[in-house]
Amino acid sequence: MTDPFAVDLSPKDEKKKPETDEIGPLAFEVDQAINVSTEIEPEADLATAPKRSFWPRLFWGSLSLLITLGIGLALERLVRDLFSAYPALGYVGLGLVALMVVALLGLIIREFLGLRRLKTLAKLKHEASAAHSGKNLPEAQKAVEQLRALYDGNPAMARQLAEFDRHAKDILDGDQLLEFAERTLLVPLDEKAKAIIANSAQRISLVTAVSPRAFFDIMFVLYEAARLTRRIAQLYGARPSFFGFIEMSKSVMAHLALTGGIALGDSVVQQLLGHGLAARLSAKLGEGVINGLMTVRVGIAAIAVIRPLPYMLKKGPAVSDFLPALTRLAKDQDQTENAS
Template identity: 50%
Template sequence: MGTLFWSALGGLASLGIGLGVSRLVEDLFARSQALGYVGLGLAALLALATLTILGREVLGLARLASLDALRARAADALARDDREVALPVARDLVALTARMPTLARSRTELSSHLGEIIDGADLIRLTERALMTPLDARARQMVSDAAKQVSVVTAVSPRAAVDLFFVLYTALKLMRRLAMLYGGRPGALGMVRLARHVVSHLAVTGGMAAGDSLVQQIVGHGLAARLSARLGEGVVNGLLTARLGLAAIAVTRPLPFAALPAPRLSDVASGLVRSAEQADAALPTKRS
């Protein structure tokens, strides 16, 4: 019902805008033929720009959907160990990364071995090692950098509202960068879909993953008690950003983790503990 509601609301809004523009152009023609043609030209430009934006949004949504479909097909090939299913997946992934110059050598080597692998699961694992290894390393670095940035900025910001805004902004920016890294090009609608997908993934996998070793380190060794309230809050915000980044990797990566290990919270956010203690010594004052 929600989709139907928003579709109907969007349709009514579009009709209202179209009717308003039509009346405006008619009024301009009634006042002056020259003004009417100017208004008509501007309306045409507006329509063209709107169609262009909508086209980009549709392509962005289709790109994200293709990543989901590719990941599902790869998981099916792994489960069935079927070469007939795995080979098109490998070729599609080679095509998906065709515009990534850093993977040129990996694509060439992988393409030369595609005909030699008999088992479907091994073919998927070979493809993952060849094409995902450098992308995964870059993704981990992106998440780690974003988490550290959020930790520092929210530790020194004077207002909680600023903290919330910066965390949301950084998280959305990180999601978009990760999607583009793995071959997606989300627009505004694509970002809404991606954010919903990330939140759903977090809900399924247990949110902040309280059992993670890094969280155990913070709680078990009393780090929160040793840090000032300001820097402790920064660490928590950094962990939240890192967790969102890991969820974004899981939902934008075109292959499931099979041959390569999935990144953990401790892999991308371990530096937060050390940097927080250093910052606590350098900035001893409390937040007002």
């Protein structure tokens, strides 16, 4: 029985070398793979993210208060000096400080609402999962009402909301109601999320193939991963603020750790072999494919964390779903390089 594999790009001296000189530089070799598990763990969410201990919170809280006091004292001295130099400038400075305080309050409120919305999504997911497993109609109705309120007022969801309103009241089974809500409201968003992930992975693959330095590859992968996570969050209605985005990113990283990072199973390796990529692509193009798969893995983890309902109608997206597009892109790039 063949164990699952994860791609290992690092060269190993003890591995068997290609016996022919006709094959160009390899992007990866299957005999260099290491055994990993590809079993998907239960979906992580923001509600189950580990909390920081008391001492780190005390340290950062105290440091924040000290910085705030220092800034306040500096502003007070600045306004006092302006009044001493010229009273009109003092009033201008005082007005600017007032505007800054109002803007700060607005930012604090936005951060609070963003964090609360993330917690609402996590709570909704937990309640919907419990209602579905317990076949509880009242809890299912409560969950779908919260889901509908989440997208109420979104012009892009107007048609889906209208269809949901026409038929939801006639469904008297909790499981069917949740599945109908998922099919009507979330399946279209799932397709858009998959398109966002595919486009991001293809951008990563192309940039890696043409980038002259590994440093630029890493920087672009990090930027694209953050951008991908934020776009998926906005798609599902999370609206993350600065601290909300940090909290969400931590949950995505925790989910990646739980599910084995960028582990690739037998089916993915077989598709790579079936496309002949292991023997045809240069090392740079092979790295582009792998970086694209890394981006796909981040996108899948973001969906698992942010999606407001668990998957009930079908399983969630897998890495293998995005592999054909990446292999076609790599083949086209390889043909272009050979032609030039």
